[in-house]
Amino acid sequence: MVTIKDIAKLANVSHTTVSRALNNSVLIKEDTRKKILDLAAQLNYTPNYSAKSLVLKKSYTIGLFFTSISTGTSPSFFAETVKGVNSVIGEEFNLFVRGIDDYKDYASITKLRFDGIILMSQSEVDNTFVYHVLQQKIPLVVLNRQVEEQKAINILSNDREGSFQAVEHLIQNGHTKVAIIKGMKGFKSTAERKEGYMEALIRHQLPVERHYIECGSYDMPSGYAAMERLLAQADPPTAVFCSNDDMAIGAMNAVFAHGLKVPDDISIVGFDDIGFSQYTTPSLTTVKRPIEKISVQGAKKLLGLMEGSTETGERIFVNTELMIRNSVSKQKK
Missing domain, CATH: 3.40.50.2300 (Response regulator)
Structure with missing residues (x-):
């Protein structure tokens, strides 16, 4: 069975570089990534995620949490968020989607279970969830609502x-x-x-x-x-x-x-x-x-944090735009 070390030897790079290339890390140059992916394809390399999970202590699970899925979240808002996040994360990750209001406590939200979490925050009641995730040292990006927690990366529209x-x-x-x-x-x-x-x-x-x-x-x-x-x-x-x-x-x-x-x-x-x-x-x-755009940015930021980026406390505003169509007319005097 072909391993990462075999590919590293043939490519004359470290096994860490191979691992990052296979996981589409932004830290790897495009020509290096292509060379490694081509080699992996030629050798029919298949990643063993169960083994990797045990060795690296990773779950290969990203959590996407909403304040609530059943109350106040429109189908279109939900779909655009999931679509944006899903377009960025690699196929090696499982995307776990849940509403915070489904939980009585957050005991199951641990670093062993989640490699990173994206929170589509709609209410200040989420603050206790934010503090719990940060306390657990799980990489976190908060979308949609401005949070005061200085350590959190925050992306929202005006x-x-x-x-x-x-x-x-x-x-x-x-x-x-x-x-x-x-x-x-x-x-x-x-x-x-x-x-x-x-x-x-x-x-x-x-x-x-x-x-x-x-x-x-x-x-x-x-x-x-x-x-x-x-x-x-x-x-x-x-x-x-x-x-x-x-x-x-x-x-x-x-x-x-x-x-x-x-x-x-x-x-x-x-x-x-x-x-x-x-x-x-x-x-x-x-x-x-642009909910999808915000979600894409959020997922990219999260992957960076999961790869070891020390970036914290960033707040990014994405501009809204008035789309003028046909449902407004001039008021008759």
């Missing part, structure tokens, strides 16, 4: 700025009665997007009306129900900012169910730019939050 741009776009189209359908209670993204909404109103000297602030839970039914409540008001809004696209799609359907049109009667803007957004009728104006 949700407040994105929300500000979305609401300002409605105001620039002549809308003064602008409502918001908020997201899941307790989620940091909910607070950030509401802050952006309020900041845009205040900047343009418009009042913040409490009856124009409705609650949702990041899914289509809650967007539908919240829009129905807004339409039932004596003085309904002419435009609605929804804190994610799923709720925006639900809101659009509520408008249609009442015999009204988007954007002729009510303009709607979403947030996230999920795949369905450009195929709704009308196509949805929304804020592009």
